[in-house]
Amino acid sequence: METFGQMLRRSRRERGPSSNPVVVSDIGDIGYELLDADQARPLTDALRELYAEVYAEPPYEEGPEHVARFRRWFDDHLREPGFRLARATDADGELVGAVYGHTMPAGEWMQPQVGEPPAHILGVPKFAIPEWMVRRPYRGRGIGRHLLTMLLADRPEPYAILASNPAAPARRIYARMGWQKVGRIRPKLIPPMDVLVLPLPVG
Numbered sequence: 057m058e059t060f061g062q063m064l065r066r067s068r069r070e071r072g073p074s075s076n077p078v079v080v081s082d083i084g085d086i087g088y089e090l091l092d093a094d095q096a097r098p099l100t101d102a103l104r105e106l107y108a109e110v111y112a113e114p115p116y117e118e119g120p121e122h123v124a125r126f127r128r129w130f131d132d133h134l135r136e137p138g139f140r141l142a143r144a145t146d147a148d149g150e151l152v153g154a155v156y157g158h159t160m161p162a163g164e165w166m167q168p169q170v171g172e173p174p175a176h177i178l179g180v181p182k183f184a185i186p187e188w189m190v191r192r193p194y195r196g197r198g199i200g201r202h203l204l205t206m207l208l209a210d211r212p213e214p215y216a217i218l219a220s221n222p223a224a225p226a227r228r229i230y231a232r233m234g235w236q237k238v239g240r241i242r243p244k245l246i247p248p249m250d251v252l253v254l255p256l257p258v259g
């Protein structure tokens with residue numbers, strides 16, 4: 057079984073020396089691409105549909121209010137520095153999964169934070185990952201891991217950071233991948249979440 061580090065090194069080899077967003081690979085019937093903000097903006101409606109489907113599931117059980125908030129936040133995220141989105145599509149070109157992130161400058165943290173963040177992580181730039189989602193029928197095939205690996209390859213930031221619902225299966229996946237809990241946030245619309253970081257580069 058390929059480790060996360062091995063997959064990251066293979067992804068870097070497959071991408072070659074170019075740092076521009078490019079079609080990265082086809083694995084079986086799934087195509088993968090890494091996109092910048094201009095390339096990702098036209099996917100907004102497809103991403104909103106993916107979000108609505110994935111986060112309607114337990115433990116999230118989100119509804120239209122959350123989907124509308126995602127739509128607004130995604131517009132904001134597209135304007136953040138360092139934005140990148142990795143997407144997976146099926147043989148018909150339909151979106152089956154995506155993960156995206158952007159640079160969170162030194163001194164900034166996930167909000168609304170509970171307690172004091174570790175100073176050595178607060179004080180450096182981080183790569184913040186707001187969403188990681190794969191449609192249920194496509195899960196457990198390595199699509200999510202491949203998307204995350206593509207997104208994290210060659211990032212300049214020393215850490216990746218995200219917030220995870222402690223009751224979600226994804227929380228256990230993060231733990232197995234080496235993400236470490238460094239705090240909590242207490243959002244308004246959803247339950248408290250763990251703040252997790254992963255030292256970069258991976259592998």
Ligand SMILES: CC(C)(COP(=O)(O)OP(=O)(O)OC[C@H]1O[C@@H](n2cnc3c(N)ncnc32)[C@H](O)[C@@H]1OP(=O)(O)O)[C@@H](O)C(=O)NCCC(=O)NCCS
Pocket residue numbers: 110187188189190191194195196197198199200201202218219220221224225226228229232
């Ligand atoms: C999290 C998610 C994106 C993973 O996508 P996926 O395509 O199923 O992921 P993969 O098949 O690449 O599996 C990734 C790892 O998680 C493991 N895994 C998958 N489902 C799991 C589960 N329910 N419980 C525990 N581990 C699980 C896999 O075995 C794999 O580990 P390995 O590579 O060490 O074998 C997907 O489950 C999802 O969309 N969940 C709902 C949205 C969500 O919670 N996103 C995270 C928000 S913070």
